[in-house]
Amino acid sequence: MAFKKIFICTQCAHESPKWEGKCAGCGQWNTMIEEIIERKKDKNVLSNARYTKGELKPLHEVKSVETVRMYTPDGELNRVLGGGIAPG
Ligand SMILES: [Zn+2]
Structure with a gap:
């Protein structure tokens, strides 16, 4: 380390x-x-x-949280939403 x-x-x-x-x-x-x-x-x-x-x-530190996308089991919906739902 x-x-x-x-x-x-x-x-x-x-x-x-x-x-x-x-x-x-x-x-x-x-x-x-x-x-x-x-x-x-x-x-x-x-x-x-x-x-x-x-x-x-710094604000950028607070905002730089990893963006996690939640994928729905519905593939068609995923396509409509452009690859998943971004929480928040
Ligand atoms: Zn500067």
């Missing part, structure tokens, strides 16, 4: 290996926060778990 420390902008989600007073992505000042990324290598499957430090919780 390896941990990597990066800095991510709370405004535009720009990532940088080092802290920057001014974000290179959006040009805002003091928007970079420290973030620890846990990298798990298991049978070539790479999954990242992120832990955000600091009081700011």
Whole structure:
């Protein structure tokens, strides 16, 4: 298990290996926060778990929940809905 420390902008989600007073992505000042990324290598499957430090919780973090589609047993309905029903 390896941990990597990066800095991510709370405004535009720009990532940088080092802290920057001014974000290179959006040009805002003091928007970079420290973030620890846990990298798990298991049978070539790479999954990242992120832990955000600091009081700011970027919106993109909250929204970046995996989209899970629920498939109905009715194939015809699936086609009509375009591949399944997205919950929410
Ligand atoms: Zn930015």
